[in-house]
Amino acid sequence: MKLFKARVQNYRSVRDTGEFAVEDVKTILIGPNEAGKTAVLQALQRLKPPSDLKPLNALRDYPRALYNDIATGKVKPSNVVVATGWFSLDADDLKELPPSHNPAGTEFVVSRHLDNSLRYHCTSAPEYPWFRIFRSDLLRLVAHMDRNDAAKSASASLSAIIGDWNDSTAVTGKFATGLTSWLDANIALVDEDNEKEMSRYDELLAKVKLWGVYDAACGRLYQRVPKFILFSNIFRVRPNIHLEHLAIRLENNALDDDHYDYGNSCLLKLLGFTARQLSDLGKVTAPDAGDQAAMERFRDQLDNRNYQLNAASVRLSREIKEIWNPDEGKGEASKLRLVADGQYLKVVVEDSVGVEVELDQRSEGFQWLVSFFVVFFSEAEGEHANSILLLDEPGVSLHAIKQRDFRNTISKLAAKNPTIYTTHSPFLVGPDELDIVRVVEMTDREVGTKVHTSITSNDPAALLPLQEALGYDLAQSLFATQRNLICEGLTDYWYVDATSQMFISGGLTGLNDKIAIVPSSTASKVVYFATILTAHNLKVAALLDSDNAGDQAAKQELLVHRLGAKRIIRTADFTDPAVPKAEIEDLLKDTLIPLAASEFGIDVSTEAAASPTTPITDLLLAKGGSSFSKYKLAKAYIRWTRDHKAVDLSPAERAGWTKLLAAINSALK
Template structure:
């Protein structure tokens, strides 16, 4: 089951974020301090929290300015929605459902009173009693005649008892559906098999009741498959040396109101399968005399069990750390993590390849963070980490800026197995090719609270600052680092060229020279500036321009022609077969974009596109779709490209892109 979208309401600084989409892999929440990013993650965790994590507390979690409504009794916490999530189903989820419900989506809402309500989306509509009532009464009337003749109780009397107190307008409750199934089985012998109308009525009622029963069965199955949300904060740290007796005392007496200090240590003990008290008592145990073999065996078995469990946990953590934290890929062996018990102390040490052991806190902050993350993750997921969603609050902030950039890959590897949402205001944790994964979090007005934007837009410049810095850094870093550079008009052009280039390379149709850097200029008018700067550094430069008015104006600038020459100025119309005079890069993917827009966004211009083959596709979308944004279309194509191959493009599109890639390589050879 994958999280598709989420919405948070009525939680701390959040009145209503609005519904925002979530990516299948990783989703990045970007925004300034105090925007509400952490609050979003905290609320999401409580949708399906790990065992032992506290639920919503109306006093602490409801927006303070509105809390008087709860005190006065005007609002019931059990009726105040906080988190609503929509999930798509994996293949194993679908296989567990009745066939009629395998195309549905699952929706779950968690309320401030910690109660939940779930529903199925895009599923067959379950009937209400009111929809069945007339047919039930008619069937009962028909069956009464047969029952009276046989001297049996009349079915209409049983139906009257069954229907008493039912809200006829609501969906059939599970117990009502079950009772109706029993009633229909009892009625069956009294239905004249020669009466086609009543026989058909019976079968139709059975089908509708079974549909309601199937809906309840589907909800029950999916309710047990909701992923656990594992939140990891920088405050959760595993301490290198733990005094077991002191920790056991704090945990048993609840001495701390806020147990973040001990949380990582508690998770470590949970992972080991011991309580602090158990380990403490083992550390205090006195070896029995040798003339008491039974007690001696029990004592040794206890010590061996402790040693084996500590060793198993050490091996597991070491394997995970080695898979993720790889500071030197050329090293055959990486550092090994060890969890050791020594009397009243539990120690976490790191052994290097020379066999030298040092405490965990003497390693880098980044390494400590990762160890603590895995301890909390494995403990909270409790064997269900294959079905857990990770929520990371400001991950890797203790890392150097360039190490943060490398750490993006670490998070991507985590997201391959577990859907991941993380917050950041660091530009180094957002890649230039990851802007479609970004959700911008802002709070410009306390009365409106925190908002989440799926598109990269915001009324608060500070919210977009990390994205601007990320693009600026990567552009500055790569601008003069590559001998070959293709300047593109904008970011969406960059996405299309990169995504299709990857598809064509994978299929073997054409391979874009991997030494060519793609440089988005921001607009057609700025292409000349980028080309001038790059050319001044003796670098090879080509430009790909749309064939619209802005592209024509840029292509005809004397400066650009002088710098690049005509052969290095590529125009989109030259690869559309001449059928579209003012072709833009989207016209090179005309057939696929029409399908993607319809399937993913509900934008249907198929008939118009077929009727006007010479009209630019963006003109069609702009004319036919209200509030059309080319960014949303490009983002939808990126999602499509991750799940498809070049063979899924039309034949014309593959031909066009093959010619374009050949021309780009030739211009920058």
């Protein structure tokens, strides 16, 4: 079972994010301060939270500007949806459902309401059992029974059950049980030779029972829903915990700060002790040496504490070693140890030299990781293999370069547990990860927080991390590769890279792995990039569309002088049939036309057949209007390539791309 779509409503700064896609492995939320990113994560956690998470509170969690509706009773918390998640079901999940209602593609939908109630259903659910769907058949059946029973006992007993029902009565729970019992008790009154009435009886009994079977199956499915574990930078494990002080605060419910003690509480939960138990063990004095039984109990108590501390230390050390990847020769962290010393529980780190120091003397990034694993293992409660991680600003304390390394750490975590994380940092967004980015913005308090699946925003600040990520990556790689292909924009980059990778994985010749693809943002800027790169004696080729902008760029004297005609590659040269004004999308016309129809509901197959020389983006724009986006189409194609191979392209597409990739390789050999 995998979360593939979500929506947050009526939670703090969020009125309605709208539905947004969630990736299988890693989803990144970016946006400026106060956009509502943290609120989105907090609301999503409610879909299946850890057992000790505080319940929703309308006063604290409902949008404050709308709270008067709750206070006056105009809006009932039970009717207010806070978070909704859509989950895809695998073959094992579908087995839980009744065979009549478990087709492939069934989705499981879970929603949490402001009154903390939980609701879930499947998209293949049977018709809800309102009494109106049973009424006519039930009345006909009881009339048949009465003809076989002079006392008309069936009518009398049925009236006692359904006497106060109306068409909107839900035949579930005790109502369904009562009706089922009535049917079972009166089967003898149905003429077994009357096939029509026997069939009516069987269908009624099956319909009455079906909802109960389905409802129980949905309950079992919810048990399979991943647990959502939220980790914030403020949830820190402290290196020295005074057990007696913590025990008193917990017992008196007088925590100085829930966040301050949260990490420490999780650590104790992971160890299997309460603060009071560990504190009392630290106070115990050795019994008289002559009392052998007391000595045995004393030793067992201390050994039990030490063994549990050791087991937790080993577990944490193993997980951290797998993820952290310390710098060569620096001995960032070799072993983590939890030590009980009287009234203090200490977290110490032993490096590769054997030196022990307290946790707070190690890097902020390492402290974050230790705290994360403590909270993760504690809150997952043995279910961390089936958990979704929600990380709020991970690695914010790391140096920029280390953040780029830490991006790989998050990817390793996400390989086992799907991860959704927020960030402001361009170094936590890879240039190849733009398709998994969701933009969070709040340009108007009256509208609230919005989450965009496509990389669009009304607030330029929301896109800043992406712009900086692309700029930094480009600056780093611009002069690092001897061979460079300049293309007009990001979508061109995606088409070339994704198709090349698909060719290579299918055993065909793709782009030479020594060639770097450099997007220039517009055709007019290709000449600038070409000038800069050729000035450094690098090999450069340009891939230009054959539209008007591409024609103008290709005719620039400076570009021709810098590259030569052979290294200016035009898309129209590789289309079949020929499209004089071809853009790169026209090299994938047979694939993109049905893809646009299925993904966006824009079907231009008839128009393309009638006008084969018109670029497909022109046809899609003419029919789809503002609902069509070249970016969205390119992103949909990238997703398509993940599940398809080069052989799934049409023969004309394979032929065109084979020639195009060969031309690029030849120009930059």
